Amino acid sequence: ETGVTQSPTHLIKTRGQQVTLRCSSQSGHNTVSWYQQALGQGPQFIFQYYREEENGRGNFPPRFSGLQFPNYSSELNVNALELDDSALYLCASSWDRENSYEQYFGPGTRLTVT
Amino acid sequence: AQKITQTQPGMFVQEKEAVTLDCTYDTSDPSYGLFWYKQPSSGEMIFLIYQGSYDQQNATEGRYSLNFQKARKSANLVISASQLGDSAMYFCAMREGNGNQFYFGTGTSLTVIP
Numbered sequence: 001e002t003g004v005t006q007s008p009t010h011l012i013k014t015r016g017q018q019v020t021l022r023c024s025s026q027s028g029h030n031t032v033s034w035y036q037q038a039l040g041q042g043p044q045f046i047f048q049y050y051r052e053e054e055n056g057r058g059n060f061p062p063r064f065s066g067l068q069f070p071n072y073s074s075e076l077n078v079n080a081l082e083l084d085d086s087a088l089y090l091c092a093s094s095w096d097r098e099n100s101y102e103q104y105f106g107p108g109t110r111l112t113v114t
Numbered sequence: 115a116q117k118i119t120q121t122q123p124g125m126f127v128q129e130k131e132a133v134t135l136d137c138t139y140d141t142s143d144p145s146y147g148l149f150w151y152k153q154p155s156s157g158e159m160i161f162l163i164y165q166g167s168y169d170q171q172n173a174t175e176g177r178y179s180l181n182f183q184k185a186r187k188s189a190n191l192v193i194s195a196s197q198l199g200d201s202a203m204y205f206c207a208m209r210e211g212n213g214n215q216f217y218f219g220t221g222t223s224l225t226v227i228p
Contacts, residue, residue, distance in 0.1 A: 033214065042118070042205050042218030043159070056214040088157055103216070105151075105159035 004093050004106035012112045013081050021076040021109045023091035030095060031055075032074040033103065034066060037088040049074055078111075086113045115140050118206050120219035127196045128227050134181070135191040135222045137206030145211045148189040150180065153203040153221070162204075165189060196226045 005024045013019050025032055031050045035043035045058035049068035063079040072093070078085055088110050092103035119138045127133035139148065150162040165173045165180045173180040181190040193200055206219045 031214075033216070035216075035218075040220075042207075042220050043216075044218070045215045048214040050214075058215060090157075090159060092159070102161060102164070104161070108157040110157070 004091060004104050006089075006091055006106040006109050008109060009107070010110045010112075012114060015081055015083060015113055017081050018077065018079045019081060019111060021078075021089050021091075021111070023074045023076070023093075023106055025072045025074070025091075025093035026104050028095055029093035029104070030072050031093060032068055032072065033092045033094075034074070034076045035090040035092065036060070036085075037090060037108070038084075039087070043090055046076070081113045083113050086111060116219075117141065117217035118208055118219035120206055120222050122222045123220075124223045124225070126225050126227055127193075129198060130195055132192060132194045133196055133224065135193070135204050135206075135224065137189045137191065137219060139187050139189060139206075139208050141187075141208065141210050143210040147209045148180070148182070149207040149209070149216070150178070150189075150191045151205045151207060151218075152200075153205060155202070159205070163191070193224075198226050198228060200224060201226045 004026050007022045033048040034046040037043040046060050047057040048055045052068045065077045068074045088108045090108045092105045094103045146167045148165045152160045163173050163175045163178045165182045172182050177194045179192045203221045205221045207216045209216050
């Protein structure tokens, strides 16, 4: 059973650019959540996808968008990057929306916006 | 108001000693779940322990136990027999009802001293 994987590990982008981060869920998991963790802070919930549909969103602007694919892998897209978007982006997968308390996190993608 | 408050930015403990990491929470939902995660410098969030609001007993998982005091809205993590590998950031988190959003605290950095 493979764990949650994320790519790339590190990324450097320029303000105004667009970025796509990827996440492969743990085998059998149908729910993916994305979090932004700024330096020295706890993770902040961005949104969750359940069976390819967005299933809840935190306090993030529309330029943060996502997709979940039939194989339950997921993407996080951020348009018009700002300096404050620099953070560790974590995805977490679980196997059922109702029982999603046991989330399994990936290692994260560290995004730096210059 | 903050959903999760962790008031200890940093803690030190001697190897083989026990340590308590504090967490208080704020919710009006009678149904909620409380979690502790460990985040080593590698960035991955590792699930440690879970406590449901209706659970009568304090949760335990090996060397980890959760001191759940519902009336005080506290959910402190106790690590017994600390090991050098316990040095990491520790985050307390909460999920309300069947909601999909996890609220995280700002974390406590634990350093285990040989």
